[in-house]
Structure formats: C-alpha cells, structure tokens
Amino acid sequence: MDGLEKIAEQIRAQAQQSADETIADARRRAEELRVQTEAEDAEAARQMNEQAQRDAKAECARAQSAAEAEGRRALLAEKQKMIAQAIAEAHRRLTALPDDEYFALLAKLAGENCLPQPGELLLSPKDLARMPAGFPAQVQAAAQQKGGALTVATQTRAIDGGFVLVYGGIEENCSFEALLAAQSEQLQDAVHRALFS
Numbered sequence: 438m439d440g441l442e443k444i445a446e447q448i449r450a451q452a453q454q455s456a457d458e459t460i461a462d463a464r465r466r467a468e469e470l471r472v473q474t475e476a477e478d479a480e481a482a483r484q485m486n487e488q489a490q491r492d493a494k495a496e497c498a499r500a501q502s503a504a505e506a507e508g509r510r511a512l513l514a515e516k517q518k519m520i521a522q523a524i525a526e527a528h529r530r531l532t533a534l535p536d537d538e539y540f541a542l543l544a545k546l547a548g549e550n551c552l553p554q555p556g557e558l559l560l561s562p563k564d565l566a567r568m569p570a571g572f573p574a575q576v577q578a579a580a581q582q583k584g585g586a587l588t589v590a591t592q593t594r595a596i597d598g599g600f601v602l603v604y605g606g607i608e609e610n611c612s613f614e615a616l617l618a619a620q621s622e623q624l625q626d627a628v629h630r631a632l633f634s
Contacts, residue, residue: 532598540572548579556604557590
C-alpha cells in the first residue's frame with residue numbers, strides 16, 4: 438500500500454495546491470474588484486459632488502435673481518405708492534384752495550377745455566353754493582377767447598372739485614379727479630423725477 442498511499446498523497450498534494458492556487462486567484466480577483474470598485478465609487482462620488490456644486494450654484498443664482506426681481510417689484514410698488522400719494526395730495530390742495538384762487542383756477546381751466554360753441558358749466562353742489570358773484574362772467578370771458586360761450590348752470594354734478602362741461606347731450610368731465618387721471622402718466626413722470634432724481 439505504500440505505492441497507493443504515495444499516489445493518494447500526490448493527488449491530495451496536487452488537489453491542495455490547485456485549491457490554494459484557486460483561493461489565491463479568487464483573493465487576487467477580489468482585491469482587483471475591490472480596488473476597481475473603490476476607484477469607480479470615488480469617481481462617482483467626485484462626479485456627484487461636482488454636479489451638486491453646479492446645482493447649488495445654479496440654485497443660488499436663481500434665488501439671487503428672484504430676490505433682485507422681488508426687490509425691484511417692491512421698490513416699484515413703493516415708488517408708485519408715493520406717486521399716488523403725491524397726486525392725491527395735489528388733488529387735496531386743489532380742492533382746499535381759498536375761494537378766490539380756486540375759482541380763478543376753474544375759470545382758467547374752463548378756457549383751456551371749452552369748445553368753440555355754446556355750452557354749460559356744471560359745478561358740484563358745494564362749489565355752486567360758494568361760487569363768487571363774478572365767476573360766471575370770468576367763465577364767459579375765457580370761453581369767448583376760444584370762440585365759444587359758457588354759462589354756469591344751476592344743475593350740479595357729484596364731483597369733488599372742478600366742473601363738467603355740457604355741449605348738447607355730451608358731457609366732458611373736467612373734475613380734478615378726471616383731469617389728474619387723464620394726465621396721470623405725465624404727472625407720474627414729473628413726480629418720479631421730483632422724488633427720485
């Protein structure tokens with residue numbers, strides 16, 4: 438059995454050697470795979486980090502742009518509010534003029550806005566009640582300079598300052614509110630220049 442044992446021992450030795458080589462090869466492959474995976478993971482992490490940084494920069498830029506736009510909108514809204522307040526203050530001052538200045542202004546506005554034809558000028562009930570005696574003559578003289586004729590009517594209109602011109606059945610609203618609204622763009626430009634230049 439000596440020979441048989443030697444053959445068996447040789448077979449076992451070869452099998453052990455083959456198993457050791459297979460295990461070593463498997464370990465080598467596992468190590469190569471681990472190194473490759475670590476490198477791939479590191480590259481993936483680097484790419485993800487770069488993408489995250491790009492995304493963060495883009496988000497910051499969008500947020501900054503949105504904040505700047507919101508700031509401009511808020512500034513514009515505040516400027517518009519201030520302009521509206523200035524126009525409202527102008528309306529208040531016009532209606533608060535002393536009677537002689539107020540009606541002189543109305544006569545001038547009547548001359549600027551009248552047509553070269555006969556018409557009527559209607560005031561608010563408050564203005565009709567406080568109208569000075571010479572006002573109808575002032576209005577008539579202003580209208581005649583443009584080839585027209587205006588009489589102050591006893592009818593009134595619900596307006597807060599200014600007047601309404603009536604030609605036949607057509608009315609032209611020359612109340613302070615209407616005149617300021619018609620000139621609002623120019624007034625806003627003028628107030629903007631005065632307040633913010």
